[in-house]
Amino acid sequence: MPTAIAVTSPDLVLPPHDRQTPPAVVQPQGTLESSLVGMHALIEQHGYVIVLYPASVPGDITRRLHTVRSVLESDRIALLGVDLPPLGLALLAQQLRQLSVCDFSPGVLASAARLLAHYIYAGALLGSVAKLDRVPVSLKSHAKSWVPGAQFAVLANPRPRLVRLGQEELTGPEFSTRMLVAAGQPPSDWVTATLAPDWNVQGVATVPLPQESVRWWGTSKLAEFAAGLYDVSVLYQLVSSVRREECHWCGLELIGDRCGFCAAPLPPPPELPAAAVRAGTSVRALPPGAT
Incomplete structure (x- = not known):
């Protein structure tokens, strides 16, 4: 069976792209x-x-998640708190679900989450930025948000940016993406009619607005969007192109600089002997017998 991908809320589960994509598991929030x-x-x-x-x-x-892992005394549970807007997180979970049926080990799959997150363009169209604290907002933008009818386009990931609608543009990805749109109140077609064509997305899908989105963006007057890679072969190539290491703590494979399961960082490379280091010159190995 493939590695299970779980989320903490049912509205973070997106429909699968195909029959091969496993469903996500929703962690129960009861007892x-x-x-x-x-x-x-x-x-x-x-x-x-x-x-x-x-x-x-x-x-x-x-705390509940960490308590569960502690009580079960299991090193087979990876708990990944992701600093993405809710719809972006849902997209990331969908990508990991797609990759879970590939030949990646659990350690590589868990550590791939940080890599894939860099390629997700997540933002929202907001009617107010007065309570937005996830993205830097200038005092001028705060003042303009009180003007009736003002709207702002905000990109939270990968590079935070906020613009006044109609005055500036949001720079999009330079690779092929598919866009998800979750509309709140008031409804607006700017994301699908203007932003999606500007970003040359290969398709747009409308999904329900995650419950966490209103709190994350600080307003219910929003339309959230997330664009990312959607072809499993491209996702596979991206992850497989990264060098794999072995976690020195739990022994699982990983990519990047941190294990997704035990969170142990990758040790720095061993330092060369001080005598071998010369300022401004390259270091070469001495031949056998040399002094």
Whole structure:
């Protein structure tokens, strides 16, 4: 069975692209006993579990997840708090679900989340930025947000940016993407009619607005969007092109600089002997017998 990809809310589960994409598992938010039983069943069935949750969620949710892992005493649970807007996180979970049926080990799959997040363009069209604290907002923009009818286009990832609608443009990805749109109130077709064509997206899908989105963006007057890679062969090539290492703590494979399961950082490369280092020159190995 492929590694299980779990999320903390049902509205973070996007429809699969095809029949090969496994469903995401929603972690129960009831009693601690139900959470323990559910997680234990996932480990028994899949071997490893990767749980994605918004870094912005209340502390009681993260404490519950860490309590479950601690009580089960399992090193097969990866808890990944992701600093993406809710719709962007849902897209990331969908990408990991697509890759879970490939030949990646659980460690590589978990550490790939940080890599894939860099290629997700997540933002929103907002009717107010007065309570937005996830993206830097100038005092001038705060003042303009009180003007009736003012709208702002905000990009939270990968490079935060805020512009007044109609005055500036949001720079989009330079690679082929598919866009997800979750409309709140008031409805607006700017994302689908203007932004999507400007970004040359290969398709647009409308999905329900995640419950966490209103709190994340600080307003209910929004239309959230997320654009990212959608072809599993491209996702596979991206992840497989990164050098793999072995975690010195838990022994799992990883890519990048941190293990997704135990969070241990990759040790720095061993330092060369001080005598071998010469300022401004390259270091070469001495031949056998040389002094």
